[in-house]
Amino acid sequence: MVNDQEIIDGCARHERKAQQMLYDKYSRFLLGICLRYASDKAEAEDILQDSFLKIYFSIKDFSGTGSFAGWLRKVAVNTAITHYHKNLKHRYHIEIEEYVSVETGVSSFEEDLFTSDELHKVLNELPAGYKMVFNLYAVEGYKHKEIAEMLGIDTNTSKSQYSRAKAVLREKLEKLSRLKKRYEDDEKR
Amino acid sequence: MNVDELFRNKLEYSEIAPAEAIRSNLMKKLGRKEFLRFNPSRFNIFYLGGAVATVIIGTILLTSGPVRNVNPENISPLVGKIISDSGSDKAETNLPPAEKVVPEITGREKPAVKRAESKSGEVKARPDLQIKKDVLPSSRQASSKSDSLVKKSIIKDNPGNPDSYSLKQKTSAGFEVSSLSGCSPFKVKFNNRSFAYDSCKWTFGDGGYSTEKNPVWIFDREGEYKVTLKVFGENKTEVTSSSLITVHPRPVARFEIEPENPAIPDDEVQFHNYSENAVRFRWEFGDGKISDIFEPVHKYTQYSKYNVRLIVWSDFGCPDSLLIKNAFSGSGYKIEFPNAFIPNSSGPTGGSYSNKSDEAAQVFHPVATAVTEYQLKIFSKTGILIFESNDLSIGWDGYNKGQLCEPGVYIWKVRGKFKNGEPFVKMGDVTLIKN
Numbered sequence: 165m166v167n168d169q170e171i172i173d174g175c176a177r178h179e180r181k182a183q184q185m186l187y188d189k190y191s192r193f194l195l196g197i198c199l200r201y202a203s204d205k206a207e208a209e210d211i212l213q214d215s216f217l218k219i220y221f222s223i224k225d226f227s228g229t230g231s232f233a234g235w236l237r238k239v240a241v242n243t244a245i246t247h248y249h250k251n252l253k254h255r256y257h258i259e260i261e262e263y264v265s266v267e268t269g270v271s272s273f274e275e276d277l278f279t280s281d282e283l284h285k286v287l288n289e290l291p292a293g294y295k296m297v298f299n300l301y302a303v304e305g306y307k308h309k310e311i312a313e314m315l316g317i318d319t320n321t322s323k324s325q326y327s328r329a330k331a332v333l334r335e336k337l338e339k340l341s342r343l344k345k346r347y348e349d350d351e352k353r
Numbered sequence: 354m355n356v357d358e359l360f361r362n363k364l365e366y367s368e369i370a371p372a373e374a375i376r377s378n379l380m381k382k383l384g385r386k387e388f389l390r391f392n393p394s395r396f397n398i399f400y401l402g403g404a405v406a407t408v409i410i411g412t413i414l415l416t417s418g419p420v421r422n423v424n425p426e427n428i429s430p431l432v433g434k435i436i437s438d439s440g441s442d443k444a445e446t447n448l449p450p451a452e453k454v455v456p457e458i459t460g461r462e463k464p465a466v467k468r469a470e471s472k473s474g475e476v477k478a479r480p481d482l483q484i485k486k487d488v489l490p491s492s493r494q495a496s497s498k499s500d501s502l503v504k505k506s507i508i509k510d511n512p513g514n515p516d517s518y519s520l521k522q523k524t525s526a527g528f529e530v531s532s533l534s535g536c537s538p539f540k541v542k543f544n545n546r547s548f549a550y551d552s553c554k555w556t557f558g559d560g561g562y563s564t565e566k567n568p569v570w571i572f573d574r575e576g577e578y579k580v581t582l583k584v585f586g587e588n589k590t591e592v593t594s595s596s597l598i599t600v601h602p603r604p605v606a607r608f609e610i611e612p613e614n615p616a617i618p619d620d621e622v623q624f625h626n627y628s629e630n631a632v633r634f635r636w637e638f639g640d641g642k643i644s645d646i647f648e649p650v651h652k653y654t655q656y657s658k659y660n661v662r663l664i665v666w667s668d669f670g671c672p673d674s675l676l677i678k679n680a681f682s683g684s685g686y687k688i689e690f691p692n693a694f695i696p697n698s699s700g701p702t703g704g705s706y707s708n709k710s711d712e713a714a715q716v717f718h719p720v721a722t723a724v725t726e727y728q729l730k731i732f733s734k735t736g737i738l739i740f741e742s743n744d745l746s747i748g749w750d751g752y753n754k755g756q757l758c759e760p761g762v763y764i765w766k767v768r769g770k771f772k773n774g775e776p777f778v779k780m781g782d783v784t785l786i787k788n
Contacts, residue, residue: 178387180380180384183380183383184376184380187376187379191370191371191375191376192368192369192370192371193366193368195368195369195370195371196364196366196367196368196369199367199369200364205369205372209371209372209375212371212375213375213378213379213382216379216383217379217382217383217386220383221386246632246668249631249632249668250630250632250668272354272355273354273355273356273359274354275354275359275362275363278359278363279363280363280364280367283359283360283363283364284364287360287364298360301357302356302357302360302361303360303361303364303365305361315647316633316634316645316646316647317646317647318646330356330357333356333360334356337356337359
């Protein structure tokens, strides 16, 4: 396996071989990211291709500071956000009702209770805007102020969407975990 | 672990394999994009071919004079592309840089030097050309080499007649465009730089064509259009040259206001954004304030007529805008009058009213919200002022100077102001019905 620096240098010179190696090494990782921001695999693959094109043409901007994977991730997330803005439709009326009980306690989940597929599915049940905010805050680790700038919303909107998204996700996961436990019990009998 | 950690742990580094076809699809797109950009840092066969061709052609011209009429401008479209800055897609013209490279040779006449007939262009002791000669093994070899190299590198412009090497100027095709990409509708000017042709035909890739020399074309819809210029020389030669024009879609600015009739300035106004294909926004609320977020909420500080404008930009910077003039038609405050009433026949009541009197419709008065100034006048059909009130709680009891007025139609006029400062003036008629 060739090391990253050689791949980066080759790509900066637009060498096809280096570009292919970059794809082979990182496409699975980047598709995992794109999938979180898309509603299905096909859309994620679109975002993936756009991301790679951006990467190939801006790789000379990678200064070498910080991790390469981190830089790739950033490009993919930004491409996903551009894609999201392009597809904005009647977003206004999709609001999560206030009556969702926001538990103040910390409910705890075992790590192996859910597969990543199940988590993807649950995430997809959120309205698009909430999903974006939750992804950017909880998984990518951006701050609300940064998220607000990236998405073109208010910082307060980001905060409230995040907490509502979290509450909904928690409720769904609890339901899901109860279902799973019940199946396990049934199977044991 | 809590919800955040759960998602982060499981998804942050989750890996999923893309479909097989994605890889080849991507490489194809990549190849296309790279070719169009002609980044000088990219080392490829075209660059190499073009560079060698330039050197060789330049040498041949210097050494052999007018015989070798391989007009450098034949080469120049390609050369121009290579040398020009890859930069952005905008305003890339194919020729002007080239003219910097081989400026003089075009016009150069070498009348006295008559070694004309030697096809190979042997160099005879011309001191200033010695240096060039060193570049190539011999001019003779160079000539045939250049022929095939020329063929290879001008492949876009001169696909026909590789072997016929006439003494006359060769038919060649090439053109400039005012810009390679833009927002729809996109107007492009085409500049024909071909040589030695009798007629030409342009095909614009969207179904349109032209036989003008330098046409102007408007591309209506977004897309990528391959524009081809075909020139016809003598002996039925046809040469073509193409270029790709990219037309970016325009976004659509669209918005609605909620509530439809807000009370300005008391109510907060919510702006709903239904724009399409837009990534950047600019709202102008009409009171001098602006916003650039997706869906702003705005409160006006005084009552007035406001024109609201939304400007949006697409990913590529194409703009669109929507202006709603006098966006807030009413203030939401109302004053309304009935069209008939039945006065109490037992005598004038002074005009005050209550729910009880309203059930019997005995007093003529309006229903209104938030009125701060008020003046009501009642006129007979002949225009005589019969009643006047500046008090909202005093209506008309149907009497004039103690006498019950005749049944029939009377005119009312009201003027005043709502509490937000919005003025109102209304008039209508009311029928007095006999009890």
